[in-house]
Amino acid sequence: QIRLSEIKSHDGSSPRPWVTRGRSVYDITDWIGVHPGGEVILRAAGGSIDAYWDIFSIHKKQDVYDILEQYKIGEIDEQDLIDGKLPSEAIDDPFTTDPARHPELRTLTAKPCNAETPGKGLAEFLTPNEMFYVRNHMWVPVVEDGKHELTIELPDGEEKSYTLKDLKERFPMHKVTATLQCAGNRRKDMTDHAKATNGLQWTAGAISTAEWEGVKLKDVLADAGLKPESLPEDAKHAQFTGLEAYGASIPMTKAVDPHGDVLLAFKMNGKDLPRDHGYPLRVIVPGNVAARSVKWLRKIVISDEESLSQWQRRDYKCFGPNDTKPDWSKAKSIQEMPITSAITSISNPSSPPSDSKHDNPISVEGYAYSGGGREIVRVDVSTDGGKTWDQAELVDDQMSGARAWCWKRWRYSGLKRNSGKTTVLVKATDEAYNTQPESYEAIYNTRGNLATAWHRVEI
Amino acid sequence: QIRLSEIKSHDGSSPRPWVTRGRSVYDITDWIGVHPGGEVILRAAGGSIDAYWDIFSIHKKQDVYDILEQYKIGEIDEQDLIDGKLPSEAIDDPFTTDPARHPELRTLTAKPCNAETPGKGLAEFLTPNEMFYVRNHMWVPVVEDGKHELTIELPDGEEKSYTLKDLKERFPMHKVTATLQCAGNRRKDMTDHAKATNGLQWTAGAISTAEWEGVKLKDVLADAGLKPESLPEDAKHAQFTGLEAYGASIPMTKAVDPHGDVLLAFKMNGKDLPRDHGYPLRVIVPGNVAARSVKWLRKIVISDEESLSQWQRRDYKCFGPNDTKPDWSKAKSIQEMPITSAITSISNPSSPPSDSKHDNPISVEGYAYSGGGREIVRVDVSTDGGKTWDQAELVDDQMSGARAWCWKRWRYSGLKRNSGKTTVLVKATDEAYNTQPESYEAIYNTRGNLATAWHRVEI
Known part of the structure; x- marks a missing residue:
């Protein structure tokens, strides 16, 4: 007792x-x-x-x-x-020290906070920090200003530590504009168009873009003793651990790629990282699923295997339509993401009466994104169920970084038939000329990951 | 007179x-x-x-x-x-000095030679040299044994020359297993399922795989004065020219990528390059459309722009379904290819009478391939028009190289309904979880390039 x-x-x-x-x-x-x-x-x-x-x-x-x-x-x-x-x-509530969130974020769960960006935020190239979608697996760690240390463990067990000051003073700073997207973005579409899926039912807002600023991971790894030209045989993966115990890893080829732009970031759109987005230090892995951009980074382990964390081994993987009992050990961890696109708004500038014999002008806007730095080269829109397609105008936003790590916003003006309902369809093509699958059935997976079929909005 | x-x-x-x-x-x-x-x-x-x-x-x-x-x-x-x-x-016939070709190649045009690999060749992981598909734009140059020089022109106009002996003796040799695929592979499928396309009507055999051996382009460029870590601003593209005037280019990021495996190749499957495949020297650009792997290489120019050749500027590009009069200047040159797959044989090991009430066991084989070194992670087969999918077995072939530059062969055993005709469908997924479009209509382009919709074979 x-x-x-x-x-x-x-x-x-x-x-x-x-x-x-x-x-x-x-x-x-x-x-x-x-x-x-x-x-x-x-x-x-x-x-x-x-x-x-x-x-x-x-x-x-x-x-x-x-x-x-x-x-x-x-x-x-x-x-x-x-x-x-x-x-x-x-009973201690681990979430009492979480920060306040913008009321317009669409909250899916409050504890931990999972909230998507509303249409208003998706309309801007750089998502305002307070509108950036939040995907937390746990509570938000509390870190005293400036008090933080990053430890790097090499394959031989040797450890090097860096204070925030070390990182900021000893390495060149870089800016990279990168879109982060959850593997479950648009999962609700898969549920609605195919069948039930496990996981948060995101609509099209589990994606946002920011300009990140920090030092390159490859520079810090080189300082710690890992030269890209002579990596030890067992340096295959960079495992990241956050203060709250979340963990994930990326292949070393990405970690040290001279055009890979992997950052240890301190800033987001010119300000200190918000607490929800990793204050004071976060990895940014451009072109990869956001789950690898570990927040509140405290440790990097260079290893011959992937992170042992459940989020690397038993989550953020994708399966096929016949995999009703997924074999987690066989599926490959999601890293680079496939191409996707979404409609974020449809407006009707001069709507004639709906019984008019004339077609009805509409304006459509949205985003398109592909992983691995593959630039979006075209976006096509159809208002007749995919029988004919028009090319949307791509917005010429400016980004920093070695590759196209960002979404591309697009706009389209066309006609909608007035007789009954019209479905507006969008699909995108990237520079490797990959495009999106037509429907959800053939990419259905019980986890509802990578729901990238043509986006359809009925008006 | x-x-x-x-x-x-x-x-x-x-x-x-x-x-x-x-x-x-x-x-x-x-x-x-x-x-x-x-x-x-x-x-x-x-x-x-x-x-x-x-x-x-x-x-x-x-x-x-x-x-x-x-x-x-x-x-x-x-x-x-x-x-x-x-x-x-x-009248001189420029083709009289062309080599003899294997009679089982499926010839589309004889002068210049364009011939695809028959099913027999597609069934092997490494395509035998004499079965490797031939895509020539002109005649085959005649080169006296050992008499050849490669010239490299740097952005400042300086030129360096290398004999074959220089290349072989001064740089480390590397082996890379790489699939080459024509942008027009499966173009006939697009014609048959959508509408007319311009270009050679390849079926599924404008693709083959070999083990290439040679020296790394990045090593030779470094010797010529182009260090990857300090490339001049205007070193954006590596332009290649062949002896017969064919020309094409690749981005410098690919040319000097430490994991890019771009080779100046002398050997193919352990033998000297056959004349049809570039003897005595050819570029191999793994993961990119074969049109960039210039044969009979005589010159490399490092420039701030793409090759001026018609094949870079007015060919090997892709368009959308609405582009009936393509704007060549706006479309991006095809480099990395999108994911595709094809059925290469269907056999019926124990065929019961076609009026049998029982389903009929079938065995299906084929290949799947994705550009950019993206490994194939799954192949799905459907025998009910895409309503349900089974996963095919991936063959564990061994390759050399930093990334997955090869096709993956696959096998599937299943049942075919005996009532009437059955269409067997195949689609693949790569490690970036890109997958193939369902049908040809939405990716139709007048050039018939990148015909990567689900492959369908009716039996």
Whole structure:
């Protein structure tokens, strides 16, 4: 029988951290060193682990319960319970320190925050920071101004550390305009047009663009001892870990590509990174799925294998229509993204009565994007179900960087038939002349990832 | 009135070369220096230029006739004409020195030779040299063994020359397994399923794979003075010219990419390059359209613009369905190719009677390929018109090179319905999760390039 006050004293700064689960109390001191999620477990120390396991739901299985049970030291004192449960004020909410968000973001989940950019934000080339879509897997770490260190671990185990000051003073600064897109962007379209999918039901707003500023990863890796021209055999992947335990990796060929533009970024559209977007330090991997642009970056491990994290191994992969029970080990992690496009607004400048015999002028706008730095070379629009296509005008936005890491905005003016409903279709082509699949059925996957079929809007 | 015997003496080795066109005789000495096609014009000197203009049909227009007319010096003597025309034996056939070809190649045009690989050759991972598809724009140059020099011209006009011996002795040798594919592969499918297209009507055999051996272009360029880390501002494109005047270019980013594997190749599948495939020296640009892998390479010019050749500027581009009069200047040259796949054989191991109520086992084989070194990660087959898909087995062929520059062969065993005809469909996905468009209508272009819709074979 242990009192809550005593449990509270065994917090993350204590030499013997404890956690509770339900009524049970555990001394996890000996577990921390081998915990796959690393020291992030200390965030829960001194209180209940239940709120965290609701986020890291991977813990909710028997073998994890069994591990924890080995460290049990007692139960919470009856006096501290109400109806046999912990009172809600005694349970730490990991999200109380999250920043405020713009009310116009379309929130899918609040804890952790997942919110997409509304049409207003999608209409601009550079998405304003407060309109940039938010994809958080956990809470937002709290970092004291200027107090942060990045550690790089080389394949031989050697570690080098860099303060923010080191990074800013010792390496040349670079600007790169890059679009970040979630693998699940437009997942709701796949659900609506094919069938149910697992995951957040994003519409077309899990994508945004910013000008990022920072130092090149390849320069810092070279300083740490990894010269691109003589990489050790086992330097195959750069694994990134964030302060909140999120992790992911990219192939070293991308990490050290002289035209790859991978940044350790401090700034976003000319300002310090907002807390939601990785303050004070984030990786930006242009052309790759946003899941690899790890926020709140604290460690880089150079390894012969991909990140062991669940987000690298058991998420952000794609499957085929026949894969009803996906084999995660066989599917390739999503890195470069396929080509996609979307309509973000349709307007009707001079709408005649709907029973008019004349066709009806419409203006359509949207974006198109392809991964791997492949520039969008054309966007085609159809208002007759794909029988005929017109080419949209591509907007001449200016970007920084070695390749086309950005979306291309486009505009189209045409006619809509007045007799009944019209579906407006859009599809794009990139410089490798890849184009989008016509319909969702043939690219359907239970995860609903990479929903890139022709975008269709009925008006 | 000039006798044929005198004209003959003014051949390519004469200080005053002449050509004839129809009955007229021209002294082209002063024209050679400014001829856009360069010295290739000398191939026709001493005889009629008509056979060459049938190949270089770009000449058949008034402004070219006007230029030639300025150099007229007389007419062919009546005595040498039969019915007012040159006798056929007096007209040089530029193709008489072409090599013999394997009789099983499917010939589309004999002069110049354009012939595709038959199913037998497509079934092997490395296409046997004599089965490798042939795409010649002109005759095959005759090169004496070992007698060849490559010239590299830098942006400042400086030239460096390398004999074959220099290249072989001074640079490390590399092997790269690479698929070459014509931009027009499967053009006939587009014609059959959409509408008429201009160009050779290739089926699925304008593609082949070989192991190429040679030295890296980037190493030779570095020796010539172009270090990748400090390229001059105007070093944007590497322009290649062949002995027969064909020319094309690639972006410098590809030419010097440490993982780009661009070769100056001497060998193909372990043997000297066959004459049809570029003997003695050819560029291999893995992952790009084959039109950039210039054969019989004699010169590389580093420039701030693309090759001026018609094949770079007025060919090997792609358009949209609405571009009935293509604007060549606006379309981007095809470099990296989009993903495609094809069925190369369907067999029926134990065919029951066609009126059987049971489904009928079939085995299907084929290839899948994507440009830019993007590996094929899955191939899906449907026998019910795309309603359901099964995953094909990918063959584990071994390749050399930094990226996946090769086709992936695949096999599928399944059931075909016995009631009537069945269409077998195939589509592939690459590591950037790009996939193929469903049908030809939406990617139709008058040139019939990049016909990459799902391959359909009716059985």
